[in-house]
Amino acid sequence: MGKIYPRGLFLLFILMFTSCGTFFNQPFKTSKARIGENTSVKSIITGILPVEEMVVGVYKFRDQTGQYKLVENGSTFSTAVTQGGTSILLKSLADSKWFAPIERENIGNLLNERQIIRSTRQEYAANSGSKQVTALPPLLFAGIILEGGVISYDSNIITGGSGARYFGAGGSTEYREDRITIYLRAVSTLNGKILKNVYVSKTILSQGLSANLFRYVSLKKLLEVETGITKNEPAQLAVKEAIDKAVENLIIEGIIDGLWKPQGGKPVVGFIKEKYYKEEAEAESTILLDRKMEDRRGKVAVSFSTGTAVMDGDYPDSKTSLTMSSDIKIFLKKPDFSLNIGIGYLKLENESIYKQDYITSDVNLEYSVLPYDNFTPFVYGGLGVVSSLSNLDNTLGKFQYGAGLEYLPTNNVGIKIFGEQNLMFSDNLDGMINGKRNDHYWRVGVGLNFYFGRPKEKVKSAIFE
Structure with a gap:
């Protein structure tokens, strides 16, 4: 039985250095606050600016799924999708430099604050004997209202894994993929016409890796080792990436239909169309689970x-x-x-x-x-x-x-x-x-x-x- 002990240590080192290399990169201390992650890939319209920014209002862009987080045991009232979709959309609109978003989600707070300013100015003018009260400038109004939300959260659209165990030593991997879907539409405040309606989906990946060793190293000594790591793609970052992509598609399709114009004229419009049509053709040939239906083999x-x-x-x-x-x-x-x-x-x-x-x-x-x-x-x-x-x-x-x-x-x-x-x-x-x-x-x-x-x-x- 004594000869088993070196082999047990050897297997332990193999598991530590191969199957669980991420073990040595574990977070052992807290980290400082940082600027939020940039999740989106390079956009087609990067560096392309509009002739004029469009003033837009967003009243709400929220979770419409009602989906709660999945748990193995018991129940939870935590939602699977962030409830701050409006804030994410406003940030994406401002970063695009194509839209000038105005406050509409909490318009009541804004109106109350303006009323307080008016009352304060009137009271100050009355106490000081001034006959003139400085008026507040008018609020901006939106030519376009953006509506929509997260309309679907599909859990476990694909799950799987693999594993093996031999003589008390083994390892396994598991994965799971969820999917969110959002819709974003632009509505004209002049006549209520829906100018554009875009649809974007994004997958959310979760992965787990584990390894363990269970061996008797001597007659009365049992060696048991277990390690592993699980990585979950944050749902909030997935929502942000989907919203960023929806805003990009809204801008591009608006350019193609002549709703808004980029600086640079027709050459820039032609460049955007060519890139977008290629991406559109690739999307049309890709089905669920990111399988690309491309004819690779000819006739x-x-x-x-x-x-x-x-x-x-x-x-x-x-x-x-x-x-x-x-x-x-x-x-x-x-x-x-x-x-x-x-x-x-x-x-x-x-x-x-x-x-x-x-x-x-x-x-x-x-x-x-x-x-x-x-x-x-x-x-x-x-x-x-x-x-x-x-x-x-x-x-x-x-x-x-x-x-x-x-x-x-x-x-x-x-x-x-x-x-x-x-x-x-x-x-x-x-x-x-x-x-x-x-x-x-x-x-x-x-x-x-x-x-x-x-x-x-x-x-x-x-x-x-």
Whole structure:
């Protein structure tokens, strides 16, 4: 039992330095107040200013979901979404430099304070004998009112994790993703018309990592170690980022529709349109869970592969041998199905008994499980023939099926690995008929796919439009 102790310490150090490296970056002391985090990425309209700032009013922009925080045990009355959406929106409007926000959320407080100022000035004028009372300047009025709010908070839209344990040592990871959705609309105070209505969503990620060790280091001594870390993306910062993006989209769509104008004229408008249309096309091709529905593989492909084959026939002691093939892949109407037509070279042999070279021709129907992703499993099946190079009249039919994985390091180029079984319609492939089962052979290989005719992204031309 004494020999286990060093191994236990070794496993402990492995867990500390690999699985839980963040352990050494834990906060052990309080931090000072700091300027709030800048959550948004670089905006399309960064550095572009308006011809004239627009005065806007925001009465309320709040949580409309009624969602409460999730807890494992018991109940809570804490809301999942910040109730300060109006304050966040006013800050975003001011930072954009396109809008001049005015106070409307607590207009009652403002009016009361102005009334106090008037009363104080009148009382001072009466006590001092002055006949003139200085009037307050009029309040600004908004040409546009911004409305909307956080309209959805979806919890656990995707959850998962992984873990392993061996001989008392183990580790695990977990993750969870939530999603918030906001709407923001601009309303004209002149006639009540809704000028623009934009919609933005943002995911909120939570991750957890843990590792533990449970071992007897001696007969009466038990070593138990546990460590881990959990990281939760702050919901308030997610709301802020979504609101910043909504304000940006409101400005851009307003520019495109001619509601407001940027400095620089038509060239600047054309630049903004081009960038926004590209981002819009990318958003349209992205579905829930950030999966991008992009056609990465084109309409036609040429494939080259090599590998090994092994005979399973009437002779014993089969040997692995070389195989090569090339295919033309033609995608059908749906991007997940394709027709593959191929020709290849095949060598089959056994120990000191049988060796033969063949030419193969195959026609397969292939199904890609994730046709829009850069990594996808695929399965296929079809019919083909095998012809002996020494005697082309010796041609036998077969049925083949297989499966594999394809990865695209870049669009139009794929790397694949696959395995397949070829079932002959005859027992005479190896020149010997014996038993009731027909001959067959296995093939495993790697290859490259080169795609052509991939549709270009449909982005509107916007220069000087």
